[in-house]
Amino acid sequence: MRKKLKRQFRIPGPVKPSLRVRRAINRYLSNPISHRGEEFGRLLWRTTEKLKTICQTNNDLFMFTSAGTGMMEAALLNCLMPGEKVICVSNGFFGDRYIAIAKTLGQQVVEINYEWGSPVNLEDIKLAIQAHQDTKALIIVHNETSIGGTNDIKSVGELLKGKNILFITDTNSSIGGIDVRVDEWGIDIALTTSQKALMNQTAMGILAVSGKVWWKRQQKNYSPRSYYFDLDNAKRSFATGHTMMTPSVPTVAGWDVAADMILEEGLENVFTRHQQAADIIRRLATDFPLVAPIEMASNTVTAFRWQGTEKSLADFLNKLDKKFNLKIAGGQGRFAGKIFRIGHLGDITSEDAHDIANRVKECYNTIK
Numbered sequence: 334m335r336k337k338l339k340r341q342f343r344i345p346g347p348v349k350p351s352l353r354v355r356r357a358i359n360r361y362l363s364n365p366i367s368h369r370g371e372e373f374g375r376l377l378w379r380t381t382e383k384l385k386t387i388c389q390t391n392n393d394l395f396m397f398t399s400a401g402t403g404m405m406e407a408a409l410l411n412c413l414m415p416g417e418k419v420i421c422v423s424n425g426f427f428g429d430r431y432i433a434i435a436k437t438l439g440q441q442v443v444e445i446n447y448e449w450g451s452p453v454n455l456e457d458i459k460l461a462i463q464a465h466q467d468t469k470a471l472i473i474v475h476n477e478t479s480i481g482g483t484n485d486i487k488s489v490g491e492l493l494k495g496k497n498i499l500f501i502t503d504t505n506s507s508i509g510g511i512d513v514r515v516d517e518w519g520i521d522i523a524l525t526t527s528q529k530a531l532m533n534q535t536a537m538g539i540l541a542v543s544g545k546v547w548w549k550r551q552q553k554n555y556s557p558r559s560y561y562f563d564l565d566n567a568k569r570s571f572a573t574g575h576t577m578m579t580p581s582v583p584t585v586a587g588w589d590v591a592a593d594m595i596l597e598e599g600l601e602n603v604f605t606r607h608q609q610a611a612d613i614i615r616r617l618a619t620d621f622p623l624v625a626p627i628e629m630a631s632n633t634v635t636a637f638r639w640q641g642t643e644k645s646l647a648d649f650l651n652k653l654d655k656k657f658n659l660k661i662a663g664g665q666g667r668f669a670g671k672i673f674r675i676g677h678l679g680d681i682t683s684e685d686a687h688d689i690a691n692r693v694k695e696c697y698n699t700i701k
């Protein structure tokens with residue numbers, strides 16, 4: 334009998350944090366510190382500085398104890414008043430979620446929709462901006478986790494340069510694994526979470542906020558639409574070394590170390606490692622077609638189309654989990670039962686990627 338395979342937990346986030354990160358979290362669980370004390374202030378400030386380096390920004394950066402969806406809502410809440418116009422570009426599950434959130438907040442939504450998995454056409458964005466001169470913000474997901482595709486936000490940033498429109502982008506499954514240059518690309522709000530390529534445990538989020546956002550808020554006498562997520566509250570508290578509401582202290586501590594790991598390796602090396610892992614995983618496309626075209630294939634998550642029934646996909650994923658000790662994800666929303674996704678983010682190596690690809694192939698061979 335062959336020996337038990339090492340557990341590979343490879344959904345596209347949350348990731349399993351590495352031992353160093355888990356130890357840091359444990360330390361703060363075993364010896365709690367006050368979130369109102371000086372030690373926490375030092376932890377918060379130094380972790381924030383490291384995260385700013387990873388996000389390639391000198392803008393303000395705030396941590397919130399929240400899931401990614403909270404950050405999605407916070408970005409929209411802090412940039413737009415009800416009735417104001419936002420262009421939402423969507424080619425997947427999370428792009429659609431922005432449309433739903435903006436509508437819930439009473440914002441006027443100009444939708445640019447694509448088939449899930451299809452690339453974004455910059456011409457469409459150009460035309461929408463021309464047709465809607467009163468647009469206040471544009472939102473696009475950078476790495477659409479639901480389709481395994483990366484949108485070209487650098488070009489979107491170029492398109493928006495010099496325009497009176499706030500550029501919001503969701504980097505939930507990219508920052509820390511794929512190059513995102515917040516300042517250079519003119520991103521006004523970049524949002525992300527702890528549990529993906531930033532290698533931490535779940536449920537803290539980040540908003541990186543440009544000077545243009547603050548300026549816009551002053552110009553129009555912005556009145557807060559939320560207490561918990563209000564940026565003025567966040568800024569005031571951060572200056573005193575706190576978060577306004579009780580934070581997940583162990584998660585901040587985990588981030589302190591996870592950020593060290595990324596910076597010690599070097600951003601360029603981290604991006605290359607993710608690309609190499611992605612290249613290996615993508616070779617499975619000989620058996621299963623990619624959901625997103627190769628030109629936009631993501632370096633942190635790959636989505637494949639399943640060729641059989643919903644039931645046979647469920648059986649395949651179950652067998653991978655139980656017999657091959659590999660946990661990957663199915664599809665979301667309208668892609669449920671039709672695709673499967675492999676997360677190759679966090680501390681993934683090429684060796685892991687080969688191992689994952691081999692297990693997927695081997696398992697598939699047992700059932701096809």
Ligand code: PLP
Nearest residue numbers: 400401402427476478503505506
């Ligand atoms: N945006 C993207 C691109 C995501 O991948 C996710 C989660 O997978 C979210 C937003 C939502 O994050 P959460 O599930 O933490 O609310």
